[in-house]
Amino acid sequence: MAPDVRGASLTALAAGVVAKTWKSRDLVEAYLERIARLDKQLGCFLLVDGDGARKKADAIDKKIAVGESVGPLAGVPIGLKDIFVTRGIETTAGSKILKGFIPPYESTASGRLAAAGAISLGKINMDEFAMGSSNENSAFHPVHNPWDLERVPGGSSGGSAAAVAASLCAGTLGTDTGGSIRQPASLCGVVGIKPTYGRVSRYGVIAFASSLDHPGPFGRTVEDAAALLEVIAGHDPMDSTSIPQPAGRYRAASKAGLAGLRVGVPKEYFQAGMDPEVEAAVRAALDELARAGATLVPVSLPHTQYAIATYYLICTAEASSNLARYDGVRYGHRTADAGSLEELYSKTRGEGFGNEPKRRIILGTYVLRAGYYEAYYGKALRVRRLIANDFTAAFSQCDVLATPTSPTPAFKLGERSADPLQMYLADIYTVAPPLAGVPALSQCCGFTKSGLPIGLQTIGPPLGEEAVFRVAGAYEARTDWHKRLPEDKS
Amino acid sequence: MPRINPEEVREIAALARLRLDETEVERMTHELDGILGYIETVKNLATDDVLPMTHAVPFDCPMRPDEPGQSLTVDEALQNAPRRREGSFEVPRIVPGTGGA
Numbered sequence: 001m002a003p004d005v006r007g008a009s010l011t012a013l014a015a016g017v018v019a020k021t022w023k024s025r026d027l028v029e030a031y032l033e034r035i036a037r038l039d040k041q042l043g044c045f046l047l048v049d050g051d052g053a054r055k056k057a058d059a060i061d062k063k064i065a066v067g068e069s070v071g072p073l074a075g076v077p078i079g080l081k082d083i084f085v086t087r088g089i090e091t092t093a094g095s096k097i098l099k100g101f102i103p104p105y106e107s108t109a110s111g112r113l114a115a116a117g118a119i120s121l122g123k124i125n126m127d128e129f130a131m132g133s134s135n136e137n138s139a140f141h142p143v144h145n146p147w148d149l150e151r152v153p154g155g156s157s158g159g160s161a162a163a164v165a166a167s168l169c170a171g172t173l174g175t176d177t178g179g180s181i182r183q184p185a186s187l188c189g190v191v192g193i194k195p196t197y198g199r200v201s202r203y204g205v206i207a208f209a210s211s212l213d214h215p216g217p218f219g220r221t222v223e224d225a226a227a228l229l230e231v232i233a234g235h236d237p238m239d240s241t242s243i244p245q246p247a248g249r250y251r252a253a254s255k256a257g258l259a260g261l262r263v264g265v266p267k268e269y270f271q272a273g274m275d276p277e278v279e280a281a282v283r284a285a286l287d288e289l290a291r292a293g294a295t296l297v298p299v300s301l302p303h304t305q306y307a308i309a310t311y312y313l314i315c316t317a318e319a320s321s322n323l324a325r326y327d328g329v330r331y332g333h334r335t336a337d338a339g340s341l342e343e344l345y346s347k348t349r350g351e352g353f354g355n356e357p358k359r360r361i362i363l364g365t366y367v368l369r370a371g372y373y374e375a376y377y378g379k380a381l382r383v384r385r386l387i388a389n390d391f392t393a394a395f396s397q398c399d400v401l402a403t404p405t406s407p408t409p410a411f412k413l414g415e416r417s418a419d420p421l422q423m424y425l426a427d428i429y430t431v432a433p434p435l436a437g438v439p440a441l442s443q444c445c446g447f448t449k450s451g452l453p454i455g456l457q458t459i460g461p462p463l464g465e466e467a468v469f470r471v472a473g474a475y476e477a478r479t480d481w482h483k484r485l486p487e488d489k490s
Numbered sequence: 491m492p493r494i495n496p497e498e499v500r501e502i503a504a505l506a507r508l509r510l511d512e513t514e515v516e517r518m519t520h521e522l523d524g525i526l527g528y529i530e531t532v533k534n535l536a537t538d539d540v541l542p543m544t545h546a547v548p549f550d551c552p553m554r555p556d557e558p559g560q561s562l563t564v565d566e567a568l569q570n571a572p573r574r575r576e577g578s579f580e581v582p583r584i585v586p587g588t589g590g591a
Binding site for chain 2: 100101102104105196197198211237240241243303305306308309310312313320324327328329330331332333334338339340341342343344345346347349350351353358359361362363365366369375376378379380381382383384385386388420421424425434435436437438462
């Protein structure tokens with residue numbers, strides 16, 4: 001029997017596959033039908049691998065039929081942000097410069113999902129090289145928000161968030177450098193977590209800003225996100241910044257309740273500029289946490305106002321170095337005619353990169369330049385430590401922090417794309433956690449009068465994912481926001 | 491006074507090996523001026539006694555035994571190359587010589 005996958009949770013679907021209530025193949029067909037019907041309007045997928053998914057599903061079903069053991073995500077269809085390299089399957093990072101790139105190896109995170117039995121339906125749209133907050137920077141096409149097709153899903157993992165919201169797959173992977181998992185999760189009303197830096201391997205994740213890039217999952221429920229993180233987290237010898245400790249028990253934490261936890265409320269995250277409906281919903285969520293048994297503690301993160309500037313100094317510097325590898329020699333686009341090596345590089349890059357990567361390469365090269373380095377990049381590294389110290393001080397008074405994720409609900413396509421600075425400023429509540437490397441989760445905590453989701457962000461200390469999941473799971477158990485679904489618009 | 495001018499943008503683009511057309515230079519000069527103006531907010535913060543932080547989590551340099559492992563074959567490494575020749579990546583001539591282009 002095929003279940004109705006609209007609104008279904010990944011953990012429930014996996015349990016049904018193992019219990020033989022339905023087959024993995026049924027799930028794959030159900031999601032492929034939804035993608036065929038709904039994704040023309042949404043634009044979530046860059047590549048759908050239907051045949052590959054069917055084959056893998058049949059293999060899982062066969063294993064189950066003969067009583068072989070299968071992994072914890074057996075047979076559930078998922079999607080991968082197109083920044084995770086996938087062996088034999090085109091991977092573009094949303095950029096024309098990588099169009100046609102067929103990786104000869106597999107990212108650790110996507111490989112671990114496959115080993116756990118999850119089935120990838122394909123590659124998901126994103127802002128080019130994960131640079132953006134609206135998904136409008138995809139070199140191929142924008143993604144539309146399932147709650148209102150005229151609005152953006154957020155970015156850069158906008159396709160990953162929208163695909164879960166619209167039930168085009170049961171869960172997805174994304175990456176977060178300055179908010180690229182949490183902000184789209186907020187704008188699409190789903191759960192997304194950026195774990196501690198180094199908790200999930202970056203091996204095979206196309207690099208944007210290496211000291212800030214965090215792979216992580218999206219789920220419909222807190223437990224779904226926990227189940228995915230449990231599989232992808234853990235040490236990886238292929239990533240020298242990978243944390244050696246074993247992964248935590250996130251699923252159990254999501255059901256453990258939050259009694260006795262102290263929830264810090266940083267005053268700097270409740271200041272002018274926030275949409276009044278967002279503020280009201282987040283304050284109501286804080287009251288709910290208090291009713292659930294948490295103690296609310298006022299705290300301060302005094303360097304918050306410097307986080308966006310610090311973030312853009314560091315991420316552009318790192319991006320300008322990381323993106324130097326796209327030169328038309330080893331992979332990707334190569335200009336048609338170049339007389340010299342120098343010309344091959346500069347023409348290939350000028351033709352292949354879109355506006356946002358170009359802007360960030362120029363800004364990053366500028367701040368790293370001899371004579372400017374200490375004033376810009378060197379300064380940013382020092383301010384980064386002050387921002388991280390703020391979190392250390394706050395976590396001496398509380399176990400987690402609770403804040404809004406985004407100062408506004410989803411905005412309209414085109415509304416901010418003409419003004420990059422305006423777009424950068426929207427990251428105000430999400431850029432500090434990656435600078436400090438601390439885990440942070442976004443989940444739905446209400447809707448505006450016009451029906452747009454609002455996000456609550458829970459931030460933990462380094463390796464404090466379990467405390468974050470306790471809070472998020474307890475909040476979800478007491479509220480129904482996560483059960484609301486966007487209408488199918490075909 | 492603008493913080494950056496078109497001549498500087500052209501210079502940086504050359505350093506970054508990134509060809510920009512004149513419309514792009516003009517637009518980027520204007521946008522970067524705004525962004526640099528905002529970014530300068532960090533300049534007033536006193537940080538003389540603060541150590542730079544390059545990574546969020548402190549790492550010891552991880553070591554492993556120096557043993558050969560599996561890696562890509564030459565064919566795999568070359569499979570995405572836009573132009574390849576005799577098991578190598580092909581680029582325009584770097585050093586003047588007598589061989590083919």
